[in-house]
Amino acid sequence: MKHLKAINRKARRVEEFIASEYGDVHALQQQGPPPQRPHFPLGCSLVFSPGWETDSAGGTAGLCQPVERDLYDCYITCFWPAQVPDHFNNYPDWTSKCASATKDWRNIDLVFP
Amino acid sequence: MSAYRHGEFHEFEGGGQSYLYLVPSAAIFALEDLSSAVIGLLKERGLTREEIIAELSARGFAGPDIEDTLDELHQAHAISSGDGFVEPRVESPPQPFPLQTIVMNVTNQCNLSCSYCYEYGEDRIATPEGKTKFMSEETARSTVDFLLNQSPGRRMVHLTFFGGETLLNFKVVKSSIEYAREKAAEMGKYIDFSMTTNATMLNSEIINFLAENNVGVTVSIDGPKESNDQFRVFKNGKGSYDVIAPKIKELIKVHRSRPIGARVTLTAQVVDVKTIFHHLTEEMGFDEVGFAPVTTSPVRLYAIGNKGLDHVLDQFKELAEEYLEHALENKHHGFSNVNDTLQELHQGVSKAYPCGAGLGLLGVAPSGDIGLCHRFVDSPAGKLGHIDTGVDREAQSEHLSRAHINTKYDCHTCWARPVCSGGCYHEAYVRYGDTSHANLHYCDWIRGWTDVCLRIYGEIAARNPKYLERFDERKAI
Numbered sequence: 001m002k003h004l005k006a007i008n009r010k011a012r013r014v015e016e017f018i019a020s021e022y023g024d025v026h027a028l029q030q031q032g033p034p035p036q037r038p039h040f041p042l043g044c045s046l047v048f049s050p051g052w053e054t055d056s057a058g059g060t061a062g063l064c065q066p067v068e069r070d071l072y073d074c075y076i077t078c079f080w081p082a083q084v085p086d087h088f089n090n091y092p093d094w095t096s097k098c099a100s101a102t103k104d105w106r107n108i109d110l111v112f113p
Numbered sequence: 114m115s116a117y118r119h120g121e122f123h124e125f126e127g128g129g130q131s132y133l134y135l136v137p138s139a140a141i142f143a144l145e146d147l148s149s150a151v152i153g154l155l156k157e158r159g160l161t162r163e164e165i166i167a168e169l170s171a172r173g174f175a176g177p178d179i180e181d182t183l184d185e186l187h188q189a190h191a192i193s194s195g196d197g198f199v200e201p202r203v204e205s206p207p208q209p210f211p212l213q214t215i216v217m218n219v220t221n222q223c224n225l226s227c228s229y230c231y232e233y234g235e236d237r238i239a240t241p242e243g244k245t246k247f248m249s250e251e252t253a254r255s256t257v258d259f260l261l262n263q264s265p266g267r268r269m270v271h272l273t274f275f276g277g278e279t280l281l282n283f284k285v286v287k288s289s290i291e292y293a294r295e296k297a298a299e300m301g302k303y304i305d306f307s308m309t310t311n312a313t314m315l316n317s318e319i320i321n322f323l324a325e326n327n328v329g330v331t332v333s334i335d336g337p338k339e340s341n342d343q344f345r346v347f348k349n350g351k352g353s354y355d356v357i358a359p360k361i362k363e364l365i366k367v368h369r370s371r372p373i374g375a376r377v378t379l380t381a382q383v384v385d386v387k388t389i390f391h392h393l394t395e396e397m398g399f400d401e402v403g404f405a406p407v408t409t410s411p412v413r414l415y416a417i418g419n420k421g422l423d424h425v426l427d428q429f430k431e432l433a434e435e436y437l438e439h440a441l442e443n444k445h446h447g448f449s450n451v452n453d454t455l456q457e458l459h460q461g462v463s464k465a466y467p468c469g470a471g472l473g474l475l476g477v478a479p480s481g482d483i484g485l486c487h488r489f490v491d492s493p494a495g496k497l498g499h500i501d502t503g504v505d506r507e508a509q510s511e512h513l514s515r516a517h518i519n520t521k522y523d524c525h526t527c528w529a530r531p532v533c534s535g536g537c538y539h540e541a542y543v544r545y546g547d548t549s550h551a552n553l554h555y556c557d558w559i560r561g562w563t564d565v566c567l568r569i570y571g572e573i574a575a576r577n578p579k580y581l582e583r584f585d586e587r588k589a590i
Contacts, residue, residue: 007571008140010462014135
């Protein structure tokens, strides 16, 4: 809240309630996490393709799928806020040199429409 | 689009800052320029969103900011937009409700004859005739067992000893504490003890026992000799001050494990709040002093009339200013009426019931009869069973459904209802013959006092917010 400042403890609870009722969704690793906001994970985690997430130790080594798989998720299973080539019509081969995402991700082509 | 109107709130200022105390949530929000302007704009009449935006844009506020402000105020229920009337619901607390406190009247006898006493005075409601005057050790033990067994889920419970004059039955106080400690330890609970006394029977043995056992002590005393002895007299009419003063000083000197409080009853003849406060803290050494107007029907000579209550409020205000000065410098001030109210305001307490009587708190008479609280023991009104047979659940449900704030029609438009909730059941019974009647004779006083405390709260929040952290932990009552 920008125009009302919660002063007592009840006001802080009201503020939290309002945030959960009316607050915007936000990404899991948004910079400077707003601590009292509700947590609505959207994207990869909903289809169980870990990508933004970390493993139990806080790293990426133990993920059930490689982080590079995200490059595909970007245009197959979920929304990604950046443009990727159109796989279906114009650039069906843009990943053709990438047999295994973990090893070959550097070979994914750039496209110049 | 329907017009925005004010929601339910009380607006106040403190330390140059504007605040809203929202009702019934009891949330306190600080306003800035724009939110303050919206509230100001809606004072006269309701306005649509477009009208508000047009008016405030003309004053130089940015459109998106105005929109945000309206949304925030609306979401917090500070303004409403024809959402319609919502019928207040009576939601009963879960049953059986775990006990937190038992007030044990170890005797209904007293060695003083204070004429205003609610237990023996002209407005008494107790009818103890034919019942035991002193609680037996057996009943006391059953009461302790009852408290421990009926408080599932609570790690800490409270046992308060009361009278009559509590120390007339010190033997039972002592044995109950020893028994309760042992039992509580067996059950993995912690039991806290406190008592109220008129101090006439304190001696070194008792004082040492109270100190060693960490018993919280509240002393009933009405200030310096001339005011205390107006009503607090022995049966022969002799004032009690000279007897109690040296005993209280010894108590305060020896018993340092807990703050010792004084409890003052204000009457038409005893209203000099500041003098009493300074006498009790500076000359007697009390850590805290709490004041309450006498509970009485309005016809008594000692009843405080409306003018008298205004005078008391003025004095409370002056003493509250002293509290504020101390708080701004992080110093202790023992005016417990302010401290207790600030605690509730800070938590944002919004009470469904004025107090815990009949819910988490029960009074037990010397005979073992259970009452709503200590003021109702041995009275047919507010009787809730017997310690041997347990709480009369039907009577308890009846009380809880009648006493809920949402059944008190008179309170529905009052902004102070989150803290007051209709007021003391005993006061209501003495005045109106009905425990669940709203205490309409002191509404103005409650609103006046709550406003004083809100202003102090606001000023502390603006100038020394760190001080309020002491109220973060909710005090168990």
